[in-house]
Structures are given as C-alpha cells and as structure tokens.
Amino acid sequence: MADNTWSRRHIISLEDFTTNDYQTILQTATSFREVLSRRTKKVPALQGQVITNLFFEPSTRTRSSFELAAKRLSADILNFSPSNSSLKKGETILDTAKTYLAMGTNLMVIRHQQAGVPTIIAQEMDRINSGVGILNAGDGQHAHPSQALLDLFTICSSLDKTNPNISLLKGKKVVIVGDILHSRVARSNIWSLTTCGADVHLVAPPTLLPKHFLEAFSQPPKTGKTDESMGNLYLHWQLAPALENADFVMALRLQHERMSEHLLPSLREYHQQFGITRERLNACKPTVKIMHPGPTNRGVELTSDLMDDPHLSLVPMQVTSGVATRMALLYLIGGMQ
Amino acid sequence: MNSWIRQVRILDPLTQRDQIGDVLIRDGTIQAIDHALDVSGADIREFDGQGCVLAPGLVDLYSQTGEPGHESRETLAQLLTAAAQGGFTRVVFLPNTIPAVDTPAQVVQRLTANQPNQPQFLPWGAITQGTEGKRLTDLIELGSTGIVGFCDGQPLANSLMVQRLLDYTQSLTLPVAMWPCDLNQTGICRDGADAIRLGLSSLPVTSETAPLTALLEEIATSLRPVHLMRISTARSVDLIRSAKARGLPVTASVTWLHLLFSTADLDKYDPSLRLAPPLGTPEDQTALIDGLEDGTLDAIAVDHCVHTYEEKAVPFGIAPPGAAGLQLALPLLWQTFVTPKRWSPLQLWTYLSLRPAQCLNIEPASVQLNTAANLVLFDPHDAWTVTTDSLGCDVINTPYADQTIWGKTKHMWVSAINN
Numbered sequence: 001m002a003d004n005t006w007s008r009r010h011i012i013s014l015e016d017f018t019t020n021d022y023q024t025i026l027q028t029a030t031s032f033r034e035v036l037s038r039r040t041k042k043v044p045a046l047q048g049q050v051i052t053n054l055f056f057e058p059s060t061r062t063r064s065s066f067e068l069a070a071k072r073l074s075a076d077i078l079n080f081s082p083s084n085s086s087l088k089k090g091e092t093i094l095d096t097a098k099t100y101l102a103m104g105t106n107l108m109v110i111r112h113q114q115a116g117v118p119t120i121i122a123q124e125m126d127r128i129n130s131g132v133g134i135l136n137a138g139d140g141q142h143a144h145p146s147q148a149l150l151d152l153f154t155i156c157s158s159l160d161k162t163n164p165n166i167s168l169l170k171g172k173k174v175v176i177v178g179d180i181l182h183s184r185v186a187r188s189n190i191w192s193l194t195t196c197g198a199d200v201h202l203v204a205p206p207t208l209l210p211k212h213f214l215e216a217f218s219q220p221p222k223t224g225k226t227d228e229s230m231g232n233l234y235l236h237w238q239l240a241p242a243l244e245n246a247d248f249v250m251a252l253r254l255q256h257e258r259m260s261e262h263l264l265p266s267l268r269e270y271h272q273q274f275g276i277t278r279e280r281l282n283a284c285k286p287t288v289k290i291m292h293p294g295p296t297n298r299g300v301e302l303t304s305d306l307m308d309d310p311h312l313s314l315v316p317m318q319v320t321s322g323v324a325t326r327m328a329l330l331y332l333i334g335g336m337q
Numbered sequence: 338m339n340s341w342i343r344q345v346r347i348l349d350p351l352t353q354r355d356q357i358g359d360v361l362i363r364d365g366t367i368q369a370i371d372h373a374l375d376v377s378g379a380d381i382r383e384f385d386g387q388g389c390v391l392a393p394g395l396v397d398l399y400s401q402t403g404e405p406g407h408e409s410r411e412t413l414a415q416l417l418t419a420a421a422q423g424g425f426t427r428v429v430f431l432p433n434t435i436p437a438v439d440t441p442a443q444v445v446q447r448l449t450a451n452q453p454n455q456p457q458f459l460p461w462g463a464i465t466q467g468t469e470g471k472r473l474t475d476l477i478e479l480g481s482t483g484i485v486g487f488c489d490g491q492p493l494a495n496s497l498m499v500q501r502l503l504d505y506t507q508s509l510t511l512p513v514a515m516w517p518c519d520l521n522q523t524g525i526c527r528d529g530a531d532a533i534r535l536g537l538s539s540l541p542v543t544s545e546t547a548p549l550t551a552l553l554e555e556i557a558t559s560l561r562p563v564h565l566m567r568i569s570t571a572r573s574v575d576l577i578r579s580a581k582a583r584g585l586p587v588t589a590s591v592t593w594l595h596l597l598f599s600t601a602d603l604d605k606y607d608p609s610l611r612l613a614p615p616l617g618t619p620e621d622q623t624a625l626i627d628g629l630e631d632g633t634l635d636a637i638a639v640d641h642c643v644h645t646y647e648e649k650a651v652p653f654g655i656a657p658p659g660a661a662g663l664q665l666a667l668p669l670l671w672q673t674f675v676t677p678k679r680w681s682p683l684q685l686w687t688y689l690s691l692r693p694a695q696c697l698n699i700e701p702a703s704v705q706l707n708t709a710a711n712l713v714l715f716d717p718h719d720a721w722t723v724t725t726d727s728l729g730c731d732v733i734n735t736p737y738a739d740q741t742i743w744g745k746t747k748h749m750w751v752s753a754i755n756n
Contacts, residue, residue, distance in 0.1 A: 015534075092650040114652030115536040116606025123605065140654065142536025184536060210539070216530035 009336045010122045010134040011329060013143040014191035019229075022152060022166050022196055028328035029153045029321070030164060036072065036324055046075035046334045049106040053079045054097065054121075055137070056112040061294060062137050062146070065319075066109050069326035073334070078105065097121045106337050107133045107330060115140030133333040141182050147293050148188030150325035152196065154318045155248055158289055166196040169231070173285075175242050177203040177274055178252030178301055181210065181263075185293045186252060190217045194231040201234045203242040203274065207263040209235060239274050246284040248314075250291040251276050251301040267300055276302045281312070289314045339363045340750065341376045342714060345386025349393065349704040350683050350691040360391055362710045365752055370706060384748065389716045392686050393702035394426025394749060395667060396693035398590050399461065399490065399514065399566060400641035401659070406435025411643040411730065413450060413458070418729045419641065419663040420456035424713040424746040428456055428641075428663065429697065431490035432463040439463035439474045444482040454751050461488040461514065464502060470494055476506055485697050486512035488566070492520055496551060503561040512698055514564040517549035517573070518614060525611065525654050527570070529618040531600035537654065540615055546572045553580045553587070562586035564696050568634060569595050569614040571624030578633040588696040589633070591625045592640040593666040597673055598622070598736070608649045608656035609736045615658075629688060630680075636692035639666050646732045661734040668744025669737065671717050676743075702752075709752030719745035 006024055035043055051070040055063050058081065070077050078100060091099075097108065108125075110118040118136040125132045138144040155174070156164030174193050180186045180202050193200050194217070202209055218233050236242040243249065258264050281288055290306055291314045298304045307313055340362040347356055347370065359374035360367060369376075397420070403410035411419075420428050430447075432438035438447060438460045447460045462484035466472045470493055480487070487506065493499050493515065506513055524540030526532035532539040549565070553576065556563050565577060568591050577589050598610060599622040610616060617625065628634040642659025649656055667689065674680040694701035702711035721727055723737045733739075 092647065093652065094650060112652065114654040116653045119604075119606050120652070140536050141538070181533075187534075187536060210528075210533065212528070212530045212533045212539075216533040 006332050009333060011145050011333060012118050012122060012136045014145050014148060014188050017195060019166055019195060022192060025149055025328050026153055026156055026164050028332060029325045032327040033324040042072050042074060044074045045331050046073040049075045049334055050104050051075045051077055051107045051330065052100045052105040054108050054110045055080060056082050059111055065322040066137060066326050069323050069330055072327055073330055093117060094124050101130055101132055105132060107135060107334060109135045109137045111137040112139050115142035131337055133337060135329055135333060138184055141184050143188050144184040145188050146326055146329055147185050148192045150318060150322045151189055151291060152192050153325045154314050154321045158314055170197040172198045172247045173201060173245060174198045174248045175201045175203060175246045176250045179208050179254050179258060180204045181208045183252050190233060194233055197229060198231040200231060201236060201242045203236045203239050206237050243280060243283040246288055248289050248291060249276060253295065254297060254300055271300050275300060276306060278306060291315065291318060339381050340384060341381050342384040342386045342391050345389050345391040347391050347704055348682055348686050350687040351701050351703040352705060354704060355683050362750055365710055367706055367708055367710050384714060388718055389714055389747060390682060391712055391714050393690045394711045394713050395424045395689045397425050397428045398636060398638040398693045398696060399431050400428055400639050400663060402430045402434060403643060409645050415730050417456055421749060422746055423663040424667045424715055425663055426456050426711050426749055426751045427459060429459045429461055429485050432461050433468045433490045437463050437467045439466050441478060441482040444484055448483050456751060459485045461485055464489045480509050480511050486514060488514035492516050492518040494520060500555050503555055503559040507559060507561050510698060512564050514566050515552060516566050517545055517552050519544045519548050525615060527600055527615050527617050529600055531603060535603055542570050542572050545570050545614060546576060549573050549576055553585060556585050556587060560586060565589040567592060567614055569617050569621065571621045574624045574628035574633055581633060588635040590636045590638040591629060591634050592638050593662060593670055594660060595625055597669060606653040607736050608653050609660045609734055611653055611656040611658050613658035636696050637688045639663055643734045649734060664728050665735060665737055668742050671744050672742060710750040711752045712750045713746055714748040715746050717744045721745055
C-alpha cells in the first residue's frame with residue numbers, strides 16, 4: 001500500500017497535483033475500500049498518531065467522514081469546533097493551531113469559511129519546523145480537495161470497480177452544473193478531472209459562471225504535463241448543449257442567499273433553466289450517472305426521483321467512497337511525518 | 338551643526354541635476370555645491386557620500402497615523418521613526434483619526450507637534466465632519482489653519498455633496514483629494530482569473546471606474562482642480578489619460594504597493610496584501626506603471642497604514658486593509674525599477690518628491706544654492722533585513738517581513754514647513 005512516489009506533507013489545493021499523485025491516491029483508496037469491506041474494518045496504520053479536526057466552519061458530513069477515516073486507521077482524534085472554542089475570547093487561528101500542536105497533533109484537517117486559512121497554517125507549521133501535515137477540508141470558495149478526490153474515486157470506480165484508474169477518464173465528458181462561482185468543490189474538481197484527461201463542461205447562468213473561469217483554469221496546472229494529455233474546459237450559460245452526450249453530471253448545491261445578492265431571480269427560474277430532470281438527461285449518454293456533493297436541495301438542483309434512482313445516482317457511492325479516500329489521504333500524508 | 342557631504346551623487350528633479358560632487362550645508366541652508374569642496378572648521382560634520390545619493394526629501398501624499406485614537410497600531414513617535422528611516426521629510430496624513438482633523442483646533446494641535454530637524458507631519462483637513470461623509474466641515478475656516486488641502490481618505494458616496502464641495506471650494510487654492518470608490522460594491526480581490534482561482538470574492542473594476550467617471554464629469558463642470566488618489570485599475574488610467582487630454586484640472590496618484598504587487602501575488606493569502614482598493618490584476622499593474630511613466634499618473638503615494646498583530650492575524654478575507662510602507666517604499670521601488678535601469682534615479686525622485694509636492698501645491702524641495710536644506714542621504718546598496726527591530730515598531734505589517742532588502746537612509750536634513 002505504501003507508495004514511494006508520494007512526497008507531499010500537505011494537501012491544500014489540487015492545482016499542482018500530477019497524474020502520479022492521482023493514481024497513487026486511487027490505488028491507496030482502492031486498498032482501503034477493501035479494508036472497509038472486511039469484518040474488521042480497522043488497520044493500525046496511524047496508531048499513536050494524533051489527528052485534529054480543526055473545523056472553524058461548522059460541518060457534520062465532512063467532519064464525520066474524516067473522523068471515521070481516522071478511527072479506521074487507529075489514530076487518536078481531537079475535534080475542534082468554533083462553538084465551544086476560545087476563538088470568541090480573542091484567540092487567533094494560529095494560536096488555535098499551535099495549541100493543538102502542543103498537544104502532540106501530527107495531522108490537522110482544517111475547514112474554514114475563509115479562503116487561504118489552511119495555506120496560512122501550513123506556512124506557519126513549516127516555518128517552525130513542526131512536521132505537522134495539513135489537509136484542507138474546505139476553505140471558503142477556494143478548494144475542497146478531499147471532495148474532488150472522492151469524486152474522482154467514485155467516477156473511476158463506476159467505470160471499473162476492480163481497477164479504478166485515471167486512464168478510464170480519457171475523453172469522458174463531465175458536466176458540472178450549479179453555483180460554480182461560489183463552489184470550492186467545482187474548483188477542485190476542475191483541476192483533478194482535467195489533469196486526468198476528462199473534458200469538463202461548466203454550466204450556470206453568467207452571474208454564477210464568470211468568463212474568467214476559463215482563463216483561471218485553462219492553463220496547464222503546475223504538473224509538468226503536456227497539454228495534449230489534459231482534458232479541456234468548456235463554459236456554458238445554457239444547460240442543453242452541455243448535457244449532450246455527457247457521461248457524468250455533477251450538480252452543485254444552490255444557497256438560498258444567492259437570490260438576495262441579485263445573482264438569480266428565483267429558485268423557480270433556476271430549476272426551470274438549470275435543474276436536472278429525467279427528461280433532460282435523455283440528451284446524455286445512456287450510461288450517464290449523476291452526482292452531488294450534498295447536501296441536496298431536492299427539486300432545485302435535481303429532481304427527487306433522480307436522487308433516489310440507484311441506476312443513475314452515484315450520490316450514495318460518493319459518501320461511501322469518501323471514507324476510503326480520506327483514509328488514503330490521511331495515510332499518505334501520515335507517512336510523511 | 339554644519340554638514341559637508343563629499344563625493345555624493347546629487348539628484349534634483351526640479352533642476353534635472355544628476356552629478357557627483359560635494360555639498361556644504363550651513364545653518365540649514367545649502368551654501369555650496371561643487372565638484373569638490375575644501376572645507377575646514379570644527380563645527381563641520383563630514384559625510385562620505387560615495388555610492389550614496391543626496392536628493393530632496395521625499396513627500397508622502399497620504400498616510401494614516403494611529404495617534405490619536407489608535408495608538409496601539411502606531412504612535413506618532415513610531416510614525417516619525419518610519420518616515421525618517423524611509424527618507425520622507427514631509428508626510429501628509431489623513432484626517433481619519435479619533436478625533437478627526439475637522440476643526441481648526443485639531444489642525445493647530447497636530448501642527449504644533451512637529452519638531453525641528455525631524456520629518457514634518459502635515460494634515461489633510463477633513464471634507465466632512467468626523468470623515469463620516471454626512472455634513473461638510475467649515476471648509477473656508479479650516480482651510481486657513483495650515484492644512485495642506487481637503488481629503489476624507491474615504492469615498493464620498495453622496496454625489497450632490499461632491500458637486501457642492503467642488504463648487505464651494507472654487508475660491509480656495511488648496512487641493513482637494515478624492516478617492517473614487519463605490520463602497521456598495523463588495524469584494525476583496527480585483528475581478529479576474531486570480532480571484533476566481535484563489536476563491537476570493539471579486540470586486541468589479543466598475544467599483545472604481547463608475548465613481549471616477551462621475552467625478553470627472555463634476556470636475557469638467559466646475560473646473561475645480563482635484564487630486565485623484567489610490568488609482569488602481571488599467572481602465573481608470575485610460576479615463577484619466579482622456580480627461581487630461583481634454584484639459585481637465587486633475588492630478589492622480591497610485592500607491593507603491595499597487596506598483597509592486599498584483600493579484601498574481603496573493604497565492605499565500607498574506608493579510609499584509611489586503612489593501613483598499615485591492616491590488617490590481619497583472620494587466621492593471623502594468624497599466625499603472627505605464628501610466629506613471631507617460632505622465633497620466635503624477636505621483637506615487639505610500640498610504641502607510643499599520644494595524645495591530647491581532648487585527649491582522651486573521652484570514653485574508655476579513656483582515657482590515659492596509660500595510661506599512663514609509664520605511665520600505667524608497668528602497669523597494671529603487672530595487673525594483675532603478676536597479677534594473679527601467680527608471681533613472683531622477684525619475685524615481687520625481688515620482689516620490691517633486692510631483693507629490695506639486696500635487697499638493699507646496700514648494701518642492703531642491704538642491705540649489707541658498708535654499709533651505711530639505712535633503713536625504715540615501716545609500717541604495719546597504720542591505721538590511723525587515724524585522725520589528727529594524728523597523729523600530731511593534732508589529733511587522735508588510736509582505737516584506739523577514740526579507741533582506743537594499744537601500745537605507747543615512748541622514749536627513751529637514752527645513753521648517755513653508756506651505
């Protein structure tokens with residue numbers, strides 16, 4: 001399971017991830033998925049290590065997924081949440097991180113509503129030579145690498161369950177529809193999917209999909225790869241052309257406050273123009289699968305019958321893949337300590 | 338004490354002098370300038386000027402002081418040290434202190450704090466009471482008390498008030514400085530690919546260009562001269578270029594950090610680079626530099642603004658805008674533009690000394706015989722590391738923290754204020 005090619009202490013963004021990195025993660029996640037299918041679902045890989053969930057932004061699903069992944073690896077878990085923290089007493093984010101460092105934390109899983117917080121903490125941890133690894137569990141609108149990696153694992157597993165690998169993605173059409181502007185999930189997925197060779201089609205009204213997206217993500221990431229092996233990125237302000245012959249359709253959560261920000265007139269119009277329905281999926285490939293990072297507004301981004309259709313929906317598989325993928329990430333950066 | 342500066346590179350943007358020579362200063366007046374002087378006497382302090390520059394003291398168009406009101410950020414004594422370190426003999430500070438500089442009593446109090454032979458602090462007088470943008474101050478009375486001009490340091494949201502201000506102050510020769518900025522538009526990073534990539538909320542270019550356009554229309558109507566401060570976008574440079582071509586009485590400035598950084602430098606989410614207005618895109622940065630070089634923009638301002646460690650030790654998106662600069666602007670602009678020979682030393686001094694004085698309608702300092710010595714001796718080759726100790730302050734509010742930079746002020750001669 002150990003991979004000698006892995007050299008990252010932190011996972012903050014996927015901007016500079018290489019195809020080797022993705023392949024290593026898929027292989028490691030596949031091994032842990034096998035562990036999770038056993039009667040005894042626990043391995044001693046990180047026994048004695050302390051993993052701290054520093055969730056400055058409230059989260060239930062992602063935090064639970066990381067907590068279970070850490071427990072399956074036999075690590076000791078500390079959970080921090082802002083509601084019962086000393087942040088309200090004037091403590092800075094670096095003070096909080098250093099407090100958990102002093103308790104012997106080896107890995108920090110960090111979520112914050114502001115972009116850049118995991119970056120700042122990782123810089124400080126490196127500056128003081130702490131040896132602590134940082135895993136970004138979502139920072140503002142910037143990045144959510146573990147979600148994109150579990151999405152990658154889900155997509156590849158749906159194409160070949162026994163040997164999920166990135167070569168399966170070559171030429172596949174993945175549509176991401178919804179509030180792309182505010183989505184850290186979309187940003188991380190664009191890096192991972194295009195680097196692994198898929199064509200990514202973004203769909204939203206122009207207010208939620210500024211044209212700068214193409215410029216921001218169309219340059220090859222710092223992977224040393226040539227252009228030819230990368231997938232392409234496309235922007236659509238209408239749903240129908242994007243869905244044609246799609247292999248995967250990923251819908252994103254729409255926050256209700258977008259209406260008060262004048263970004264959308266109404267949920268009704270959004271569903272009418274951009275909601276995924278069974279009828280609209282007819283334009284996709286017959287084998288199309290739908291995904292959603294959750295939590296879903298049923299009847300807005302996706303109709304309920306699609307969510308619950310086991311032939312179409314990969315949503316339950318995304319959640320299951322999440323634990324194996326996060327075990328892989330904790331294991332890989334845990335091995336760098 | 339009299340001074341004899343030997344074999345120094347003498348720069349004077351006013352007379353375009355750039356030569357190696359000796360300068361003798363007696364009783365605060367430049368008494369002799371020549372290729373070499375032979376000076377004797379016990380009361381002469383000799384300075385070896387080799388490798389150094391002797392030039393007019395720098396003038397900062399607008400900076401912020403923490404005192405009074407926010408002494409935990411920076412005291413006047415610390416600001417004085419910063420100005421002296423950075424070669425600034427005159428610093429014009431914004432009136433948004435607590436209390437604000439909005440009455441004659443406040444102006445007098447600030448002016449009397451100045452000491453001889455130290456950097457002189459001059460106040461902008463507030464346009465509105467408490468710089469709150471609601472009611473005009475007693476502008477004519479305030480204008481007679483020794484302020485440099487009128488400026489709130491904040492955008493004026495009320496367009497009728499802008500119109501009235503320009504009309505009412507037409508009889509006054511003091512400058513009016515305005516910041517074109519629409520505070521209703523939110524966002525922490527200038528709109529563009531970097532904002533999208535970094536997940537930082539975008540501030541549209543129109544947050545600057547729309548109020549700038551409206552302001553230029555008001556100026557075209559009243560023909561009241563205005564200084565446009567904190568210009569930060571390429572499109573604004575175009576608008577100002579057109580306005581100047583039409584003959585509108587405007588001058589404009591850009592801050593030093595907007596010349597040295599862009600949104601492409603935000604990858605580390607350094608709260609020191611959280612500025613208002615935010616850094617421009619790389620295209621904006623290029624246009625600002627070009628605009629300065631072709632005269633569309635007149636001067637470089639420092640916009641020094643220090644916050645406490647606690648205020649800045651927060652994520653980029655919620656950090657208060659501003660960074661320290663008085664100590665750093667000259668060495669870093671020299672290092673970036675003069676060392677690689679993009680600008681001549683005279684050019685840099687024009688942007689930091691001559692033009693700011695001209696924008697303020699104050700007499701520019703000059704290296705000429707029988708004029709008051711308002712001079713700086715600067716060694717562009719002296720390396721130092723940016724730390725709280727070397728800056729002489731409690732906090733290190735700059736993207737250059739812990740970096741080694743080149744260029745240090747060795748000495749300054751400051752004449753009394755004469756504006």
